[in-house]
Amino acid sequence: MNGGEGPHSYLQNSSLQINAFEAQKKLIEEAIANNFNPIMTHFGHPTNLICIADLGCSTGPTTFMAIQTITQAIQNYYHATTHKLLLSSSDQTLEFSVFFNDQVSNDFNTLFKHLPDLKNKTYFAFGLPGSFHGRLFPKQTLHFVHSALTLHYLSKVPKEIMNRRSSAWNKGRIHYTNAPKEVRDAYEAQFKEDFESFLDARAQEVVGNGLMALQIATAPDHMAIESSDIDPARVFELLGSSLMDLAKAGIIREEKVDSFNLPIFYSPIKGVKKIVERNEFFSIERMEELKVENFYEFPNANKFVSLYRATVEDMIEKHFGEAIIDDLFDRFTQKVLEFPDIMNTNNLKLVMLFLLLKRHILGPPPNGTFKNGGISLSNLEGSNLSVPTWNIIWKNVHALDHKSEPLSHLSHTFGVLNAHEDPGGYGHCEKLMKAMNLNF
DSSP, rough: OOOOOTSTTTTTSSSHHHHHHHHHHHHHHHHHHHOOOOOOTTEEEEEEEEEEEEETTTTHHHHHHHHHHHHHHHHHHHHHHHHGGOTTTTTTOOOOEEEEEEESOOOOOHHHHHHOOOTOOOOOOEEEOOOOOOOOTTOOOOEEEEEESOBOOOOOGGGGGTTTTTTTOOOTOSSSTTHHHHHHHHHHHHHHHHOOOOHHHHHHHHEEEEEEEEEEEBOOSSSSSOTTTSHHHHHHHHHHHHHHHHHHHHOHHHHHHHHHHOOOOOOOOHHHHHHHHSSSEEEEEEEEEEETOOOOOSSSSHHHHHHHHHHHHHHHHHHHHGGHHHHHHHEEEEEHHHHHGGGGGGGGEEEEEEEEEESSOOOOTOOOOBTSSSSSGGGGGGHHHHHHHHHHHHHHHHGGOOOOHHHHHHHHHHHHHHTOOOOOOGGGHHHHEEEEBBBB
């Protein structure tokens, strides 16, 4: 993304992203009202500190809108439910740590320059550079994760399409649009690997019952992935054609174009769903296609081109150098004028998918300790334990899948119960083990 505040910056060209957020705002509020119930304990006692991460925040303003919505919804949730009783007695005020994450190259200076005035310390803000395809946070620290229109960006260009000897070599194109099946398959495989890595990393970082609200740009299931009818795939086709025009004019070498590909993939909806369902740490609480009719009306071709320039210029400049940028986008603008229907968002075939995921209380341990591959809250509801008791159980039993001697650890857990909150703690041991389907 282009940093700064200039005419081609992301900050000045994020109207589409703002509209996309508005389309999911109500869903986020409903998600928190109906599903927010994370396990938030510190040595067996409730905490009033909520940790939130916005992954792929760029430079705003959408990220600030999202955080405002999330923090307000969580406050409303606590004020409307008995969970306010679980706050520490010494301080009934919820506090929020908010982590703004994006690539190391992101313009965090511009981001924090536009941070809303927080005189009343609505939340404490932190910048966190790094790729969200890997670990970013300590284990079990996040209660809510938000990411909007970022997961279609791949961690890297598939290596097969860069290899001249490969059947997936993407000569003369910068994307998989209208490319051979081998090119499409390479992109799809990279997306699968990246999305799985994203989910596995978050599984380590999100607390039990924690939520992730993801907005993902996807392709309709009924449409061929490589079709140029999937916007903005048509846009990338015209952009690639503009680069080839520069090569034909001798301004850049054609080999340079052949070695450039955009790391962007729009997965079919069913592909996204399949990856999540195969992941053993999260459940899909809600999945909904957002309506995008009249998503955004572009006043002219220059504004349309600026939107895409803000998102891909940095990648192009790193590969070809700064000298060609203005010429390239002038040529691109002329091609857009030749095909003005490309600016009509009523023709948009892209699907904005809203996905709400919940972290299971305990994920499956690597050594297969649990017979059923993991447990959820529903497995234990019949035990009729008190809320303070549950707090201690979750704090202690959650470590079972990381312990080499789970029986002794479980015994320790109920020892804590017996001494701390529940005189009948040992009596619950057999019932709890049966409810958890433990098989040591």
